[in-house]
Amino acid sequence: xxxxxxxxxxxxxxxxxxxxxxxxxxxxxxxxxxxxxxxxxxxxxxxxxxxxxxxxxxxxxxxxxxxxxxxxxxxxxxxxxxxxxxxxxxxxxxxxxxxxxxxxxxxxxxxxxxxxxxxxxxxxxxxxxxxxxxxxxxxxxxxxxxxxxxxxxxxxxxxxxxxxxxxxxxxxxxxxxx
Amino acid sequence: xxxxxxxxxxxxxxxxxxxxxxxxxxxxxxxxxxxxxxxxxxxxxxxxxxxxxxxxxxxxxxxxxxxxxxxxxxxxxxxxxxxxxxxxxxxxxxxxxxxxxxxxxxxxxxxxxxxxxxxxxxxxxxxxxxxxxxxxxxxxxxxxxxxxxxxxxxxxxxxxxxxxxxxxxxxxxxxxxxxxxxxxxxxxxxxxxxxxxxxxxxxxxxxxxxxxxxxxxxxxxxxxxxxxxxxxxxxxxxxxxxxxxxxxxxxxxxxxxxxxxxxxxxxxxxxxxxxxxxxxxxxxxxxxxxxxxxxxxxxxxxxxxxxxxxxxxxxxxxxxxxxxxxxxxxxxxxxxxxxxxxxxxxxxxxxxxxxxxxxxxxxxxxxxxxxxxxxxxxxxxxxxxxxxxxxxxxxxxxxxxxxxxxxxxxxxxxxxxxxxxxxxxxxxxxxxxxxxxxxxxxxxxxxxxxxxxxxxxxxxxxxxxxxxxxxxx
Numbered sequence: 090x091x092x093x094x095x096x097x098x099x100x101x102x103x104x105x106x107x108x109x110x111x112x113x114x115x116x117x118x119x120x121x122x123x124x125x126x127x128x129x130x131x132x133x134x135x136x137x138x139x140x141x142x143x144x145x146x147x148x149x150x151x152x153x154x155x156x157x158x159x160x161x162x163x164x165x166x167x168x169x170x171x172x173x174x175x176x177x178x179x180x181x182x183x184x185x186x187x188x189x190x191x192x193x194x195x196x197x198x199x200x201x202x203x204x205x206x207x208x209x210x211x212x213x214x215x216x217x218x219x220x221x222x223x224x225x226x227x228x229x230x231x232x233x234x235x236x237x238x239x240x241x242x243x244x245x246x247x248x249x250x251x252x253x254x255x256x257x258x259x260x261x262x263x264x265x266x267x
Numbered sequence: 268x269x270x271x272x273x274x275x276x277x278x279x280x281x282x283x284x285x286x287x288x289x290x291x292x293x294x295x296x297x298x299x300x301x302x303x304x305x306x307x308x309x310x311x312x313x314x315x316x317x318x319x320x321x322x323x324x325x326x327x328x329x330x331x332x333x334x335x336x337x338x339x340x341x342x343x344x345x346x347x348x349x350x351x352x353x354x355x356x357x358x359x360x361x362x363x364x365x366x367x368x369x370x371x372x373x374x375x376x377x378x379x380x381x382x383x384x385x386x387x388x389x390x391x392x393x394x395x396x397x398x399x400x401x402x403x404x405x406x407x408x409x410x411x412x413x414x415x416x417x418x419x420x421x422x423x424x425x426x427x428x429x430x431x432x433x434x435x436x437x438x439x440x441x442x443x444x445x446x447x448x449x450x451x452x453x454x455x456x457x458x459x460x461x462x463x464x465x466x467x468x469x470x471x472x473x474x475x476x477x478x479x480x481x482x483x484x485x486x487x488x489x490x491x492x493x494x495x496x497x498x499x500x501x502x503x504x505x506x507x508x509x510x511x512x513x514x515x516x517x518x519x520x521x522x523x524x525x526x527x528x529x530x531x532x533x534x535x536x537x538x539x540x541x542x543x544x545x546x547x548x549x550x551x552x553x554x555x556x557x558x559x560x561x562x563x564x565x566x567x568x569x570x571x572x573x574x575x576x577x578x579x580x581x582x583x584x585x586x587x588x589x590x591x592x593x594x595x596x597x598x599x600x601x602x603x604x605x606x607x608x609x610x611x612x613x614x615x616x617x618x619x620x621x622x623x624x625x626x627x628x629x630x631x632x633x634x635x636x637x638x639x640x641x642x643x644x645x646x647x648x649x650x651x652x653x654x655x656x657x658x659x660x661x662x663x664x665x666x667x668x669x670x671x672x673x674x675x676x677x678x679x680x681x682x683x684x685x686x687x688x689x690x691x692x693x694x695x696x697x698x699x700x701x702x703x704x705x706x707x708x709x710x711x712x713x714x715x716x717x718x719x720x721x722x723x724x725x726x727x728x729x730x731x732x733x734x735x736x737x738x739x740x
Binding site for chain 2: 157158209210
């Protein structure tokens with residue numbers, strides 16, 4: 090919308106600066122790769138970018154953290170899949186949750202937003218938000234290092250399989266929950 | 268009985284802090300202290316690292332303004348290499364720095380501070396946030412998202428990612444600009460410019476309702492410090508240090524970055540991790556100065572771009588040659604956004620911007636180097652020393668928020684004395700104390716080189732130090 094779309098595959102670093110109109114699914118993996126297992130979202134996104142690099146309907150972003158300007162990008166997608174580390178899930182396991190748009194009570198106005206808050210902003214500001222899921226990967230080790238613990242590293246293949254499964258899941262008519 | 272109020276944590280700023288208000292026998296505020304309660308110590312743990320790692324390492328100080336640290340760090344490393352970097356590399360660094368200004372100023376104005384403007388200082392804190400902004404003025408909220416996205420997208424296009432890009436390196440940048448990316452940025456400029464102009468028009472129309480705030484939000488005489496180019500125009504990437512006083516008298520000008528220590532001393536207090544830089548010729552604490560958007564506009568003669576200069580002229584017509592109210596930091600931010608967009612367009616339109624020669628290569632040729640640039644929040648100084656192997660032996664970082672520490676503390680006291688009645692505390696009073704800090708848009712993660720968000724707490728103590736009340740968010 091703001092910057093003209095990049096042709097697919099020409100994005101740099103985190104996966105391109107914007108999306109083309111044809112892309113319907115946005116995958117956002119985020120975290121800090123210098124804090125051990127917190128980097129699982131970014132590493133999974135990097136793998137997924139390799140896997141879906143030729144698919145014109147899938148855009149993959151590897152991010153440090155979700156930020157407000159992503160609301161615009163999300164509003165123009167049909168589906169979104171967020172990938173993040175979680176201490177609420179058993180280590181190395183996955184929990185897939187359908188997300189509904191909703192305000193973020195914890196940080197309503199800072200530079201970091203939860204996936205639900207981002208969906209909420211997309212819906213409130215741009216009139217639309219995608220159907221969305223969060224793939225939470227159970228993690229425990231957030232020490233200062235740039236590698237994953239063995240249980241979390243082993244979960245990457247499960248994340249890729251889960252993303253493929255979600256992409257095969259037909260979305261209900263219309264966009265977004267809530 | 269004298270009492271103390273503490274605000275802890277302070278909200279809608281970057282980092283962790285608390286405020287202590289000391290009340291006198293009459294229940295009025297007698298004194299105020301701004302405590303920064305986080306510490307990380309980047310200056311220490313970079314010792315022993317090779318200088319080539321420094322830009323990327325220093326960028327990790329902050330997730331909001333990593334680009335600013337990249338710039339100052341790379342410039343310090345350029346000085347260690349003793350290289351003159353290719354002209355196109357200077358232009359490309361400047362474009363990225365300007366994009367950082369636009370996105371950071373947009374975050375500060377639209378997301379962090381506009382809820383106060385639109386919803387009022389006394390509004391319910393549950394509403395006084397970005398969601399309240401969306402409900403009250405969705406168009407303004409959308410503009411904020413778009414303008415921030417504009418800046419972030421340019422950083423991503425140049426550096427490969429929005430946060431912690433590693434594209435700026437000692438000697439220049441590591442990849443030239445392509446025609447396609449240049450055209451993408453240029454195509455986005457008209458809408459960004461339109462948003463910036465629309466926003467400043469709206470803000471100017473609403474200024475009259477803030478007169479009491481303008482008169483009491485850290486509104487006092489101080490010095491102002493910034494870099495400026497040789498014609499004393501606004502240049503947020505390169506220039507020499509310049510200091511003016513409240514009457515626009517030039518106290519220092521053309522001071523080379525390497526000589527920053529002749530202007531700036533640093534004092535410490537035992538109740539905060541944030542140091543207190545001061546203008547050395549005047550001593551501590553009399554040498555209080557401000558940096559950042561307002562200080563820059565007070566220091567320079569002109570912006571050097573037509574739309575920004577038109578706005579600067581109107582700004583000075585309304586508030587004088589050297590306005591002293593820190594509330595006007597917000598106004599100055601909007602002028603700098605316009606300047607940034609205009610300046611980027613000028614740089615991108617230049618014939619040589621696609622030149623592939625973007626990096627000078629050299630081994631270390633000096634043992635000491637200083638890099639100075641302007642960050643959105645103010646002047647940023649990186650000072651490094653290395654050994655014979657190019658490994659770091661010393662680092663001193665003076666960050667924008669640190670420069671403003673004396674002025675922020677005094678501003679808190681002024682606001683508290685005007686708005687806070689210790690006998691009848693209200694949420695709105697406490698929010699005004701926080702809001703004066705937000706004028707400076709402090710980044711405490713940067714200034715103590717620490718990581719984190721910034722909630723706030725206000726505590727109330729009696730003269731004997733007994734805690735009477737605490738307000739937290």
